[in-house]
Amino acid sequence: MDLIWKALGHDSVIQKVSNILGNDKASRILVEGPPGSGKSWLCKGVGTRWEEEGGVCVVIEGDRDMVERPYYPLCAKPQPLAKTWKYYQDAIIVIGRILDLGVLSGKVFSSVSDRLADHLESNIKQKLPFLDDLECSFIQSLCMLCKNKHPLLIVDNVHWLDKGTLQFLQLLIDNKLTRFSGLGILENLNIIIIRTEEKFQKPIEKQYLEESIYTKFEDKFHIKGVSREKLEDILGLFFNTKNLTDKEFSKIHESCGENLAFVYEVALFVQGGGELTSIKAKDLLDKIVIKKLNNITNTNNLALDTLKCASLLGLSFHVNELFCISNKNESDVKHDLNIAFESGIVEKERNRAKFSHDSFRNLFKNKIGIEKPILYDKLSNCLKKLSPSEYAFRSFVANQAENYTDEAIFTFLEAVRRIRLGINSSEYISGIKKTILDENELLDIYNDVKEAWELINIDQASLAIDVLDKWEPINIIQPLVKSEINYTLSNALLSTRIEADRMRAIDIIKENKLDAMEVEINVRFLILELYSNFLNEDKTIALNNIKEIEYILNRSKAIGSEIKDFLFNIYRMFNGIYTPEISVKFMEKSVLHFSKELGGEVIKPLEYFMSLNNLASVLICLGRYNEAEKHLNSGLNILKHHDGIKFRDLEYLLHNNILCRYKSKKIKPIRAFREQEKIVSNRNCGLSNILLENNLIVYALLSNKYDEAVSIAGKMASRLESINNVEIFIEYLVRQSIILVDFHCKSNSESKNNWIDLIQLVECIPYESRQFYIDRHQELITAFDNISCGDCDSWEKYMEPKLREISRGPLWDEFLKGFLLTEIQYWKLN
Known part of the structure; x- marks a missing residue:
């Protein structure tokens, strides 16, 4: 049977591949050729023989139409x-027989027997929390398959892989995961990649392939x-060709080109009694495939319409998407799929299905004709329900549906999505996509939204509001574009810490909740509403917000990880609803979720960064400084x-890092003052700067820098007076700092009375830990009578015995002893 490869001149290639795979070290092999040259058959023949000798072979494939669907x-x-490509199993098994791999299994398995005995965890996600769900699932499945077996990965159509998948592949190629316990088996992962020559099929990520893969x-x-x-x-290897004429051979070659898979189909057709004389060459393959379907059922072309729909969904597709796009009911679609399964045209993959060869998929896609835009329009509506946040793919589908306005809108939404998540949008908005936005009058809006997010991330929310407010009087017809502008504007308004802005944001959110036509956008507005309600004393309002969000997400039919992202975004902000002792558990889950990587890079760096920052703040409240510092260092590593990327609340992360090191006695007050002063000097004079200045005052006092403390307090007081209706906690924070400075630096006899007057304000703090603030404030009244002004250390000494008398847990201990560094829970949008 090796004559097939000798006829093609591939016998030497087969032998060389065999020899390379027989080496002790993991192999990296690239096979290329024109379309249909038998690259896949050759490599899968190798894989089949590999499995017969005790190994395991897994195949992944790129798809040129699915490049906008990451991973x-x-x-x-x-x-x-052996469980895939069932239709071609007989062919590739026969082809694989010529491989003499007996020595391979003996050499390789004996050399890695110790490593293959490594304990393999059944739940890799717990061991490697930084991996994305798709990576975890793939790695876990691969490792479980090749436990006590040697692995071979075949990557077909590598030139059509998206960048994310290529980055993941690079992880495997470079053995980046083998250092983790239970993954030693991947050190022996052999990889074969298959590419079509560039003159036939252009690679999607040419530069990345050439620099990082090839x-x-x-x-x-x-x-x-x-x-x-x-x-x-070659045909003679499959059946007796004596009865075929030279004209029929030419017809076969004309219809098949140099495609080995097509040649095989013709062979099966003739073996089954098919007659070639009356069929035109251009119709031959079409007749063969239709005959396959009709051999399963007496009804002509019963499954044809279903398979045409499926061809739009990719080489591999989710059956729910097919149910949605088809005009038939679900039971009829299942029946059609069963016909396709039995014919070998499509193969079953759990809740997915896959065309057994890209040639079949292309054949049905080419039969669609004038109804193509209609089918793509249906797919567009399906994606709204099943994959609402896949804006890049939705843009592609809208283009195929000839709905160029929607194409521009989804291109805009995808670009803004990348900005929100800290993903480079410039690479996406270039060339034709930039032209699309410009022609649809969306480029200026995109640039302004981009600028607004950059301003929000550097705590310049007021300027961001100015950038976006100019669009408000303009009648923006497209609701999705208007919603995205309003979503960004609401974020800016909720970031100023001014009550009037918060109320304006709430009004915008309510309007857009009703107008938002899409689940993804609607849920984002609901989460904003949740954030806005953190300042309500009645926490049942925020809890009802969470229930509403969970109800919508549970009812949604969306496929993918976006639902989880929404839920963990909520967890990240639970310090706005619960006390730190409770919220810390949820926030740890949020950090774990957003730490996922793909291709060695955190997928959503902004989300991860903010989760780390929020968790560290709560850990500080609980006095767990070493843990907090560890998470803050992870945030610094992300930078x-x-x-x-302009990381939101970067200064707060640096501020918390200083605090952790000071509290754990790693640095002295003067060092903390200098580092904190540098942070403050690099920022604007916005209201939120007060949180940083508050600690600067404390470090100044502890370092006997009284003049600096008085100056900072004066600026804080002036800023507070210039803003009406400021957030209650901000006002409390500023006024208590001013009293502190007056007492220590000015010997102000009114300090105690001013402190007593402040009790009315502290009682209005809207946090769940409000009672701690009230009790702490009252407890400290006596301190004014028992210590001397200008003696900062005496505050801590005075409070130490009280801690032993009335300790109510770590949060209370931190609040009570920390008059000089009051790390109380503050609300801000994250």
């Missing part, structure tokens, strides 16, 4: 090759397709890998 090739759960593959092989001269020999 699409990883959606299907990995399975052994350079790792020293063993490269080129194979050719089926020539007319070799066609007779190093994302230079182009």
Whole structure:
């Protein structure tokens, strides 16, 4: 049977591949050639033989139409090759027989037997929390499949992989995961990648492939397709060709080109009694496929319409998407799929299905004709329900539906989504996409929304409001664009810490909750409403917000990870609803969720960064400084890998880092003062700066820098007086700091009375830990009579015995002893 490869001239390639795989070290092999040259058959023949000798082979495939769906090739759960490509199993098994891999299994398995005995955790997600769900699922499945077996990964159509999947592949190529316990088996992962020559099919990520993937593959092989001269020999390997005329051979080659898969289909057709004489060459493959379907059922073309719909969904597709796009009811679609399964045209993959060859998928796609825009329009409506946040893919679908206005809108939404998540949007908005926005009068809006988010992230929310307010009088017809502007504007308004802005944001949110037509946008507004209600004393309002969000998410039919992202975004802000002792548990889950990586990079760096910052703040409240510092250092590490991103609340992370080191006695007050002063000097004079200045005052007092403390307090007081209706806690924070400075620096005899008057304000603080603030404030009244002004250390000494007398847990201990560094819970949008 090795004649098939000898006929094609590939026998030497097969032998070389065999020899390379027989080495003790993991192999990296690249196979290329024109479309249909048998690249996949050759490699999967190797994989089949590999499995027969005790290994396991897994295949992933790129899809040129699905490049806008990130990590699409990883959606299907990995399975052994023997359970996939069932339709072609007989062919590739026969082809694989020529491989003499007996020495391979002996050499390789003996050399890695110790490592293969490593304990493999059943739940890799717990061991590698930084991996994305898709990565975790793939790695876990792969490791479980190859437990006590040697692994081979075949990556077909590598030139059509999106960048995220390529980054993940690079992790595997470079053995980045093998240092983790239970993943030693991946050190022996052999990888074969298959690409089509560039003159036939352009690569999606050419630069990344050439710089980061192809350079790792020293063993490269080129194979050719089926020539007319070799066609007779190859067909003769499958069936008796004596009765075929030269004209019929030419017809076969004309219809199949050099495509080995097509040649195989013709062979099966003739073996099954098919007659070639009356069929035109251009119709041959079409007739063969239709005959396959009709052999299963007596009703002509019963499954044809369903398979045409499926062809729009990719080489591999989720059956829920097919149910949605089809005009038939669900039971009829299932029946059609069963016909396709039995014919071998489509193969079953749990809740997904897959065309057994890209040629079949293309054949049905080419049969769609004038109804193509209508079907894509249906798919567009389906994606609104099933994948609402896949704006890049929705833009592509809108283009195919010839709905160019929607294409521009979804392009805009995808660009803004990337900005919100800290993903570079400039790469996305370039060339044709930039032109699309410009032609639809969305480019200026995009630039302003981008600028607004950048301003919000550097705590310049007031300027962001000015940038966006100019669009309010303009009648923006497109609701989704208007909603995105209003969402950004609401974020800015909720970031100023001014009550009037918060009330304006609440009005905008209520309007857009009603107008938002999409689940993803609607839920984002609901989460904003939740944030806005953190300042309500009645927490049942915020809790009802959470119930509403959970109800919508549970009712949603969306496929993907966006639902989880929404829920963990809520967890991240639970310090606005619960006391730190309770909220810290949820916030730890949020950090774990957003720490996921793909291709070695955090997927959503802004979300992860803010989760780390929020968790550290709560840990500080509980006196868990070492844990807090660890998370803050993780945040600082994120900064190093994302230079182009303006990280929100960066100064607060640096501020908390100083505080942790001071509280754990790693630095002295004068060092803390200098570092804190640098942070404050690099910022604007916005209201939120007060949180940073408050600690600067304390470090100044502890360092005997009384003049500096008086100056800072004066600026804080002036700023407070210039703003009407400021947030209650901000006012309390400023006034207590001024009293503190007056007492220590001016010997103000009125300090105690001013402190007593402040009790009316502290009683209005809206946090769940309000009673701690009230009790702490009252307890400190006596301190004014028992210590001397200018002696900052005496405050701590005075409070130490009281801690032993009335301790109510770590939060109370921190509040009571920390008159000089009051780390009380503050509300801000994150």
